[in-house]
Amino acid sequence: MNTQTYIESGVLEAYLLGVANESEQQQVEQYAYEFPEIADALSQLSVTINQHFMVQAVPPPPVIRDRLKYKEETNDLKKWEFTEQGGHHQEKPKEEPSYLEVEYNNTHIKVHKFWRPAFIAVFVLSKIFLILAVYFYFKAESLVKENTKLHQEIETKINH
Amino acid sequence: MSILEPSDNNLLGKKPSIYSDHLALYDQYGALAYGVILQILPNEQLAQEVLVSLFSSVSLQGCNENVVNKTICIIRNARAKAVEYKTKYASSTSPPINENLVSEDAIPKLVFDLSFRQGLMPEVIAEKLNISRERVLKAFNEYFRLFR
Numbered sequence: 256m257n258t259q260t261y262i263e264s265g266v267l268e269a270y271l272l273g274v275a276n277e278s279e280q281q282q283v284e285q286y287a288y289e290f291p292e293i294a295d296a297l298s299q300l301s302v303t304i305n306q307h308f309m310v311q312a313v314p315p316p317p318v319i320r321d322r323l324k325y326k327e328e329t330n331d332l333k334k335w336e337f338t339e340q341g342g343h344h345q346e347k348p349k350e351e352p353s354y355l356e357v358e359y360n361n362t363h364i365k366v367h368k369f370w371r372p373a374f375i376a377v378f379v380l381s382k383i384f385l386i387l388a389v390y391f392y393f394k395a396e397s398l399v400k401e402n403t404k405l406h407q408e409i410e411t412k413i414n415h
Numbered sequence: 416m417s418i419l420e421p422s423d424n425n426l427l428g429k430k431p432s433i434y435s436d437h438l439a440l441y442d443q444y445g446a447l448a449y450g451v452i453l454q455i456l457p458n459e460q461l462a463q464e465v466l467v468s469l470f471s472s473v474s475l476q477g478c479n480e481n482v483v484n485k486t487i488c489i490i491r492n493a494r495a496k497a498v499e500y501k502t503k504y505a506s507s508t509s510p511p512i513n514e515n516l517v518s519e520d521a522i523p524k525l526v527f528d529l530s531f532r533q534g535l536m537p538e539v540i541a542e543k544l545n546i547s548r549e550r551v552l553k554a555f556n557e558y559f560r561l562f563r
Contacts, residue, residue, distance in 0.1 A: 265552035268559055273491035274530050274537060300559065305486045307562050312446040313453055315466055322467050323441055 261286065262296040271297070271304055440478065440489070441470045447486065448493040455497035455532050461504060462497070469496045498534035522546070523561070526554035 269275040270283040287294045448469060452462045469475065469492060478488035522544070529535045529543070530551075537551045544551075 263553070263556055264549070265554065265556035268555035269537065269552050271487050271491075272531055272555070273494060274555075276537075301484055301487050303559055303562055304490070307559065308447055308451060308486075308490055311454065312450040314446045315449040315463065319445070319449075319463055319466055320438070320441065323438055323470055326467070326471050327438060 256286075256290075258286075258290050258292045262293060267293070267297055267300050268304075271301055437470050437475065440475060444486065444489045445470070448489055451490055451493040452497040455494065455534070456501055461500060465493075465497050465500045468500075469493055472496075494531060494534075501534060522550070523554040523558035526551055527558045530555075 266275060266279055266283060270280055275283065283293075283297070287297050445466070449462065449466050452465045452469075453459070456462045456465060472492075475489070475492055478485050478492065525544070526540055529540045530537065535543070537548050541548045541551045
């Protein structure tokens with residue numbers, strides 16, 4: 256095999272970038288094992304690719320590290336399932352929610368879902384008590400007036 | 416199994432225990448991964464989500480043991496994660512290409528862009544540009560030869 260032609264075919268670059276197909280990946284690994292020239296080319300190429308991407312590195316905002324640290328502290332690393340298929344153990348991500356958690360440093364708090372019916376019950380009860388309070392207030396007022404009226408009638412009858 | 420992929424032995428039946436490895440990896444390669452992700456997802460907010468997701472996943476654990484190709488491993492994982500998010504959440508419609516207007520000199524950069532940044536398979540790029548798959552792979556070689 257002409258190793259130079261193989262090195263210049265672009266398969267090594269595709270392999271390192273992760274865009275080569277399964278058979279090409281196996282072939283590159285096999286050839287790298289068999290031919291030292293290909294192993295050297297692969298090594299040199301990985302340095303070139305590293306340098307290429309290092310130049311384009313962008314420091315992420317500090318809040319990202321805080322989020323990762325928070326995840327680490329709460330043991331919130333994604334759990335993975337392992338299934339055996341064809342002798343290989345493959346990792347499978349569990350179903351992710353369809354939403355994106357975008358904010359981290361916000362002013363909102365999360366409470367248990369049972370707080371919702373509790374809050375609704377308290378709200379409804381407060382309205383009932385308010386209505387009863389108004390009802391009894393006016394009822395008491397009318398009774399006071401009636402009482403005064405009866406007092407006056409009795410006094411009038413006694414005077415006569 | 417690829418020599419760049421995480422080895423199965425460390426993951427088999429074992430939950431991740433050394434979470435600080437992820438932070439150490441992040442401190443060393445966070446900027447590199449963020450740069451890769453931003454190339455694929457220019458939306459900063461989404462890129463940051465991908466970055467957090469990347470450094471929270473157990474799939475990076477194998478990169479820790481891959482001393483020679485640790486950087487390549489991070490680049491591949493960052494790209495894979497970003498392309499996955501791009502397909503899921505971002506509008507991934509690439510602009511139509513008139514293959515007749517693409518000059519021979521522009522092919523390496525265009526192929527790298529379509530493959531690495533847009534997440535297209537070499538077969539799809541070959542079809543789009545009306546060139547052979549071998550030419551697409553050759554374009555990768557030409558692209559990186561410019562940086563040597």
